[in-house]
Each structure stands twice: as C-alpha cells, then as structure tokens.
Amino acid sequence: MSQTQVQALLQQVQLDAALDLLNEWLQREPQSTLALQYQGLTRLWLGDAVAAEASFRAALALDPTLPRNQANLGISLLAQQRYAEGLPLYEARDQVDGPRFPGLTAQRRWQGEALAGRRLLLVREQGFGDQIQFIRFAAELKALSAGAVIASVSPGLGSLLASAPGVDALSEGDIPSEAYDLWCPLMSLPCLLGIAAPPAPARLPYLHAPAAQHQHWQQRIDAWAGDKPRIGVVWAGSAQSAIDTRRTLPAALMLEILHARGQAVAFSLQLGDAALTLIDQQIAAGLIPLFDLLQDFADTAAVIEQLDLVISVDTAVAHLAAALGKPVWLLLPVGADWRWGQSGEQTPWYPSMRIFRQTQYGNWRDVALSVAGELQRGLA
Known part of the structure; x- marks a missing residue:
C-alpha cells in the first residue's frame, strides 16, 4: 500500500524515494x-516550503474543513516567515x-479579549x-493587564521557567484545576497577540538559573576550565523521532x-543514549x-x-542558551523547523544566535567544516 511504503521511507528519512512514490500515487x-x-510534508523536509504550500x-481545496490540512498549510507559510497568514491556520493543530x-x-479558553485583571493559565x-x-510572551501578557500569569510546564522545566519575566506562578506536571480564570495554549500566544513577524x-537574557545552582556550577566549571575559553556542545535529539534523526549531527x-x-x-551537554556515542573518543578528545x-x-x-559559546543542533539546549543571552551556533538540516525560516544566518527570535545551514540535504560534513573554520578563527 502506498501509505505504508511512504511512511516507512519517511521514517528512514529517504525523502527523494518517498517523493517519487508520492508522485506515482498522485x-x-x-x-x-x-x-x-x-x-x-516531504517537500518541507527537502527545504522547499513554496512547493509544500502548493x-x-x-489538499485544503479538496477538504477545507480537515484540521490537518489547515495546520499543514499554516506550517508551510510560517516556514516562509508569513506569520500573519500562517499563525491563524496553525491554530488548527489543536484538532488534528x-x-x-x-x-x-x-x-474558558482565552481568545484575545481584554484580560482586565483576570488570571491566565498558559498550558504547555x-x-x-x-x-x-514561547514563555517570553508572559511579560507581554502582564503588560496587557493580566491579573496573574500561571504557567503549566513539563517536568524538569519548573525551576528554570519560574525566572521568566511575567510569570507569577508555575505548575510543573499537572495542570492546576481552579487557580485561573482563563487558559491558553502556550504556542497560541503569537497568534492571539497579533505577531506579524518573528519577534525578538x-x-x-529572559531566563536565569537559580542562584544556588549558578554558584554551584560556577565553582565546578572554574575548577575544570580556569581562565580558558569554554564551549558546550549538543549533537543529537531523540532517536525515537524521524524529525530528530534528520537534525542529528553524527557524534564523530x-x-x-x-x-x-x-x-x-x-563540555558535552548531550543527554540520552546519544551522550554515550563514541564515549571513549569523547574522553580521548578532552x-x-x-x-x-x-x-x-x-x-x-x-x-x-559559565560558557562562552554553545554549539548545538536544533534541540531545547539551543533555545535555552539563546534565552540566556549566550552566543549560540545552531546547526540546521535542509528543511529545518518553521521557526528558523529557510535561509540566512540570523533569526529575530534570538539575537545571540548564528545559524549554520546544510546546503545539500543530508550533507553535515560541509556544515562541520564551516563551523570548525569559524571556531578556529574566533578563538585565534
């Protein structure tokens, strides 16, 4: 069956073969x-958001009511940085x-009306x-007279995101039952706030580590590095996701x-099974x-x-380092996530970030050579 074959090829990230099969199917x-x-989707992953939009x-013309058609079109428009058109369509993701x-x-879902002192729950x-x-928008909500902004975040993020400007209270894990008047999905905020372009x-920084942890790690990193420059690296996302497979750099x-x-x-900031990949070589390389x-x-x-630079593929650590105001070198595949656009070395989302992009699908070696050259020049 075509669908099963296409799904298998996409899972294996064999995009050209998947596209050929899809053309035959159509x-x-x-x-x-x-x-x-x-x-x-395949065209998006191959880096052609215009063709993906078509x-x-x-699909939307054939079935205008199907939420997936609306949300997918929204993503293709967002990848082209057409936020005013794309964000309302992206709202259909809730119903996919x-x-x-x-x-x-x-x-009780907030639809952008005046907050007038009411308590707003941001749902992860x-x-x-x-x-x-997206927690950055809590500060803007406070400026719009929210009585309180309560954030419900994933376990592991609580003590960090409590430092975000505008966040009055925070729930980690379970969603609070009655401690709010209105609620809103966190990623709906750009649409409801009328964002027409990627906002800085x-x-x-708009996030900070808790003081006790900052002091603890300052002592440890100083003991390891002294007065030498410090670099943190991340090369992989989750091995369970085809998306993360595409954006994972080989550890070598x-x-x-x-x-x-x-x-x-x-310093390796890599987590998960990938942290152990080539562990002997990692240690031998210092x-x-x-x-x-x-x-x-x-x-x-x-x-x-405590670091001077973070080099990372598209993971949460890249977002974190940029939210902390640190220089970040972000390594992206062809057909990267919509928020990074399709070209350019800069992103308004994070002024301290520099982007290194694949120019040919799957070719990480040229990216690595470019990053290594810039690293050598920057530290000279």
Missing part, C-alpha cells in the same frame, strides 16, 4: 488528500488528533524548546569540529561529559551561564 489518485499531505493548498487539552473547557504543548521559546525578546563530526577549539575547554550530573534544565542553564 498520478493514480489525484484527489487523494492524504497523498497531498505526505507530498507537502501541496497543502491543493482530537482535542489536545482534556479537562480544560472551551468556554509540544517540546521543551517550544516552552522555553523584549529583553535578554562534532568531535572533528572540536579539534579546532585550540585551548578552549569543551570533551567533558556532564550527562550524569545534569538533573534538570536549571542545572543545564547554570552550566551554560
């Missing part, structure tokens, strides 16, 4: 909204797999990096990049692994506050 069934959805528009916020009533969604990125944060290439660091001391010492994101933030 020749047989030109009215298949499912084939058009997969075609648009696929998603065709049925209601995503059980226990929260539609009658998607990944750690998304929550770190009002202030940097990260070690090659670090050969250019000169006297700088390098990379100091911290995976068994980092208890939560506040620990990671406290380490990053």
Whole structure:
C-alpha cells in the first residue's frame, strides 16, 4: 500500500524515494488528500516550503474543513516567515488528533479579549524548546493587564521557567484545576497577540538559573576550565523521532569540529543514549561529559551561564542558551523547523544566535567544516 511504503521511507528519512512514490500515487489518485499531505510534508523536509504550500493548498481545496490540512498549510507559510497568514491556520493543530487539552473547557479558553485583571493559565504543548521559546510572551501578557500569569510546564522545566519575566506562578506536571480564570495554549500566544513577524525578546537574557545552582556550577566549571575559553556542545535529539534523526549531527563530526577549539575547554551537554556515542573518543578528545550530573534544565542553564559559546543542533539546549543571552551556533538540516525560516544566518527570535545551514540535504560534513573554520578563527 502506498501509505505504508511512504511512511516507512519517511521514517528512514529517504525523502527523494518517498517523493517519487508520492508522485506515482498522485498520478493514480489525484484527489487523494492524504497523498497531498505526505507530498507537502516531504517537500518541507527537502527545504522547499513554496512547493509544500502548493501541496497543502491543493489538499485544503479538496477538504477545507480537515484540521490537518489547515495546520499543514499554516506550517508551510510560517516556514516562509508569513506569520500573519500562517499563525491563524496553525491554530488548527489543536484538532488534528482530537482535542489536545482534556479537562480544560472551551468556554474558558482565552481568545484575545481584554484580560482586565483576570488570571491566565498558559498550558504547555509540544517540546521543551517550544516552552522555553514561547514563555517570553508572559511579560507581554502582564503588560496587557493580566491579573496573574500561571504557567503549566513539563517536568524538569519548573525551576528554570519560574525566572521568566511575567510569570507569577508555575505548575510543573499537572495542570492546576481552579487557580485561573482563563487558559491558553502556550504556542497560541503569537497568534492571539497579533505577531506579524518573528519577534525578538523584549529583553535578554529572559531566563536565569537559580542562584544556588549558578554558584554551584560556577565553582565546578572554574575548577575544570580556569581562565580558558569554554564551549558546550549538543549533537543529537531523540532517536525515537524521524524529525530528530534528520537534525542529528553524527557524534564523530562534532568531535572533528572540536579539534579546532585550540585551548578552549569543551563540555558535552548531550543527554540520552546519544551522550554515550563514541564515549571513549569523547574522553580521548578532552570533551567533558556532564550527562550524569545534569538533573534538570536549571542545572543545564547554570552550566551554560559559565560558557562562552554553545554549539548545538536544533534541540531545547539551543533555545535555552539563546534565552540566556549566550552566543549560540545552531546547526540546521535542509528543511529545518518553521521557526528558523529557510535561509540566512540570523533569526529575530534570538539575537545571540548564528545559524549554520546544510546546503545539500543530508550533507553535515560541509556544515562541520564551516563551523570548525569559524571556531578556529574566533578563538585565534
């Protein structure tokens, strides 16, 4: 069956083969909204948001009421930085797999009306990096006369995001039952606030590690690095996700990049199984692994506050380092996530971030060579 074959190819990140199969599928069934959805997704991953938009528009024309068609078109527009068009369509993500916020009533969902002193609950969604990125809007909500901003965040983020401007109270894990008047998904804030372009944060840093953890890690990092430059690195996301597989840099290439660091001391901020990849080579190269010492994101933030540079693929650590105002070199695949756009070395979301992009799908070596060259020049 075409769908099963396409899904297998996408899971294996064989995008050209998937696109060929989809073109054959659409020749047989030109009215298949499912084939058009997969075609648009594959085109997005191949870095062609304009072609993806055409696929998603065709799917939407065939079934204008299907939430997935609306949300996918929104993503393709956001990838082109067309926020005013894309954000309202992206709101349909809530209904793609049925209601995503059980226990929260539609009658109390904030729709952008005047807050007038009412308590607003921001409900977490998607990944750690998304929550770190979008918590910046809490300060804007306070400026709009929210009586209180309460954030419900994922376990591991609580003590860190409590430092965000505008956050009055925070719940980690369970969503509070009655401590609010209105609620809103965290990633709906740009739409409801009328964001028409990627916004820079009002202030940097907008997050801070707790003082006790900052002091603890300052002593430890100073003991390891002294007065030498300090670099933190992350090369992989979750091995369970095809998206993370696409944006994962081989550990061997990260070690090659670090050969250019000169006297700088390098720390691995990598977590999960990937932290153990080539562990003997990591240690031989002088990379100091911290995976068994980092208890939560506040620990990671406290380490990053002691560093001069973070080099990372598209993970929560990249968002965290940039939210802390640290220089970040972000390594992106072709067809990167919509928030990074499709070209350029800078992003308004994070002024301290520099982007290094693949120019050919799957070619991380050229990215590694570019980063290594810039690292060598920067530390010279």
